[in-house]
Amino acid sequence: MAQDLEQLSQRALDAARKAGALEADVLCIEGTSLNMDIRAGALEQAERAEGIDIGLRVLMGQKQACVSVSNASDRALTEMAERAVAMAKEAPDDENVGLAEATQLSERRNADGLDMHDPAPEPTAQDLEDWARRAEAAALSVEGITQVESASAGFSGRRVHLAATNGFSGGYARTDTGLFCVAITGTGTEMERDYFGESRIYAADLPDPSDVGRIAAERTLARAGARKPPTGMYPVLFDERIAASLPGHLLGAVNGSAVARGASWARDLLGEQVLPRGISLIEDPLRPRTGGSRPFDGEGLATRKRAIIDDGILTGWVLDLATGRKLGLESTANAGRAISSPPSPLLSNVAMTQGTASRDDLIAQMGTGLLVTSMIGSTINPNTGDYSRGASGFWVENGEIAYPVNECTMASNLKEMLLGLTPANDARPHLSRVVPSLLVESMTIAGD
DSSP: OOOOOOHHHHHHHHHHHHHOOEEEEEEEEEEEEEEEEETTTTTEEEEEEEEEEEEEEEETTEEEEEESSOOOOOOHHHHHHHHHHHHHHSSSTTOOOOOOOOBBOOOOSSSSTOSOOOOOOOOOOHHHHHHHHHHHHHHHTTTEEEEEEEEEEEEEEEEEEEEEETSSSEEEEEEEEEEEEEEEEEEEGGGGGEEEEEESSGGGOOOOOOHHHHHHHHHHHHTOOBOOOOOOEEEEEOOHHHTTHHHHHHHHHHHHHHHHTOTTTTTTTTSSBBTEEETTEOOOOTTOTTTOOOOOOOSSOOOEEEEEEEETTEOOOOHHHHHHHTOOOOOOOOOEEEEEEEEEEOOOEEEOOSSBBBBHHHHHHHOSSEEEEEEEEEETTTTTTTTEEEEEEEEEEEEEEEEEEEEEEEEEEEEEEHTTTEEOOOOOOOOOOOOOEEEEEEEEEEOO
């Protein structure tokens, strides 16, 4: 039976007060997940999980502690509150902790208008199994595919409620349905693989399972016969499906936690140019029908659209209340909250300015270089921005794809890479991170 999460939140806060907490907030999440995996025409794994999690944070002056349980009984709530208060009394002082003032709290207390929940009945286990089987069959029907590593379909639905002793109480529901397929060609050391899949709030927005399998197969076959590229300095084009990692490193560097610790290569770049002129990074937590949307942040503050990078210029950090206080700034309403930990800065939906050229146009423009479609490993120095990653994809010669490549490394510095970006026009608008293919002027490629 579904819980009344607002009532449950108030019961947890009452338990915290009774245990002696001066202030407290509580996050309640009730969810269901269902996953089906198919391999070699047989059901390999079927999982369903249902449950509720309650995370309580208590504050005793400048001390705080978090405790979580998965039991909504009065006894469990009482014991959770008592443990949290006892832990908080022993915690070190932190002058930056504290709930939001009443005047800071969001007036929006639900997700009306954001379209974050699919009203259709949740897919059945049979539905998901059928989708995965169809994706696998479509991939195997493509000549040259030797096996399908996995074909999986899944659904998750959850209700979230946040409440605090400062008067905030709000909640919303979210759904997510996904379908993925990984295909393989060749055998032994000649084996290559690739994938395709999508995850959507509305199951009806997913691509047809046969298309998922077919695209995974076509991508895999394009990688057959991959070899190492030459070593040297070349332009690198990051394909749209992995390009979001580049601005992602920048967004990580402007996170208030990293900046406050002094462990960020961007700590001295506020007000400076970090992307080419004409390129912005816009956060919009209120974008409808998008996975990262949220009506309020993890501390009850109103989320809003803002330009983190405006015309190439870094305009501000990503802050929650605590990091804002530490830096002498206001929160940017970017607090994220997990069940068993206090708030920390977290971004939602981000979109990068797209260019006018297609990916093919940028391939032609780069002449000779590397088109990256997959990356492995990561060595990013958080203090200097030095960048090194393993990569695979395609070698480009005379403005055209020449052959697939693997087992290579690309290296540079993020400051230089980001300032020399050229965006394509191929970003998918339904994603939480809307980033097109990105051409970097020059990187060191280590191959043959």
